[in-house]
Amino acid sequence: MTVVLAASGVRKSFGDFTALDDCSFQLHAGRTLGVVGESGSGKSTLGRIVMRLLTPDAGTVQLAGDDLYAMGASRLRTARRRIQLVPQDPRHALNPAMSVGDNLRFQFAAQRLPRSTWNVRTDELLDQVALSRDYVHAWPYELSGGQAQRVAIARAIAGRPDVLVCDEAVSALDKSVQAQVLNTFADLQRETGVALFFISHDLAVIDHISDDVLVLNRGHTVESGPTRTVLADPQDAYTRELLAARSVVAAA
Numbered sequence: 001m002t003v004v005l006a007a008s009g010v011r012k013s014f015g016d017f018t019a020l021d022d023c024s025f026q027l028h029a030g031r032t033l034g035v036v037g038e039s040g041s042g043k044s045t046l047g048r049i050v051m052r053l054l055t056p057d058a059g060t061v062q063l064a065g066d067d068l069y070a071m072g073a074s075r076l077r078t079a080r081r082r083i084q085l086v087p088q089d090p091r092h093a094l095n096p097a098m099s100v101g102d103n104l105r106f107q108f109a110a111q112r113l114p115r116s117t118w119n120v121r122t123d124e125l126l127d128q129v130a131l132s133r134d135y136v137h138a139w140p141y142e143l144s145g146g147q148a149q150r151v152a153i154a155r156a157i158a159g160r161p162d163v164l165v166c167d168e169a170v171s172a173l174d175k176s177v178q179a180q181v182l183n184t185f186a187d188l189q190r191e192t193g194v195a196l197f198f199i200s201h202d203l204a205v206i207d208h209i210s211d212d213v214l215v216l217n218r219g220h221t222v223e224s225g226p227t228r229t230v231l232a233d234p235q236d237a238y239t240r241e242l243l244a245a246r247s248v249v250a251a252a
């Protein structure tokens with residue numbers, strides 16, 4: 001299996017506070033790595049580091065085998081297209097002054113997609129995120145949280161990235177909507193082969209979506225491996241606590 005994203009020995013401190021220590025993982029093409037831990041455990045810090053939005057103090061990050069922190073400007077531009085973010089709050093991702101269609105077209109323009117393909121691509125993306133094509137004319141304020149998140153996902157996959165970093169991407173949604181959006185992530189992964197770096201504080205969400213899991217506690221990796229193996233027999237007390245505290249993902 002191809003490794004699309006890998007980190008080794010990543011450390012990050014803010015002043016004398018260590019937010020992340022000796023963190024390593026591998027994410028395979030077309031697979032999902034769940035990153036779980038309670039609030040403040042370093043999940044978003046790791047997410048920002050793998051997107052090169054924050055520089056680690058030590059360790060390496062590789063995107064498709066290339067050192068993310070050693071590339072020149074032109075490689076970095078390509079790398080930035082290959083890894084995209086789906087944030088918790090889609091309102092931060094969508095431009096409120098643009099219709100859904102214009103939000104997508106803005107992305108197409110940035111990626112220099114030929115204008116003649118925009119309409120077809122818009123339909124294709126809305127289908128992939130299971131949103132009716134009629135929504136192309138809607139404004140962000142007219143959308144429910146789940147619909148807005150679907151548009152944010154469509155925007156993130158517009159340039160056919162290899163990796164989506166999803167930082168608490170379903171955490172603000174109602175339970176029933178959460179399950180539907182998780183299923184959409186799984187469907188579009190099957191269709192496009194995109195790998196998911198899926199961050200959540202909720203082990204139920206991680207259990208639902210992840211092939212592999214990385215459990216963080218105060219910046220330390222307390223457990224990692226195939227989700228089924230880790231959750232069937234958690235070796236760490238913290239993982240057992242998270243298991244006891246997990247919510248239930250509603251059947252969608």
Ligand SMILES: Nc1ncnc2c1ncn2[C@@H]1O[C@H](COP(=O)(O)OP(=O)(O)O)[C@@H](O)[C@H]1O
Nearest residue numbers: 014018019037038039040041042043044045046
């Ligand atoms: N820019 C920053 N400056 C100082 N402290 C930070 C900064 N970013 C994160 N932290 C601290 O690092 C820890 C981990 O934060 P974060 O990665 O956001 O955790 P999580 O996403 O798991 O909730 C927290 O204690 C947070 O307050």
Ligand SMILES: [Mg+2]
Nearest residue numbers: 043044045167
């Ligand atoms: Mg966070």
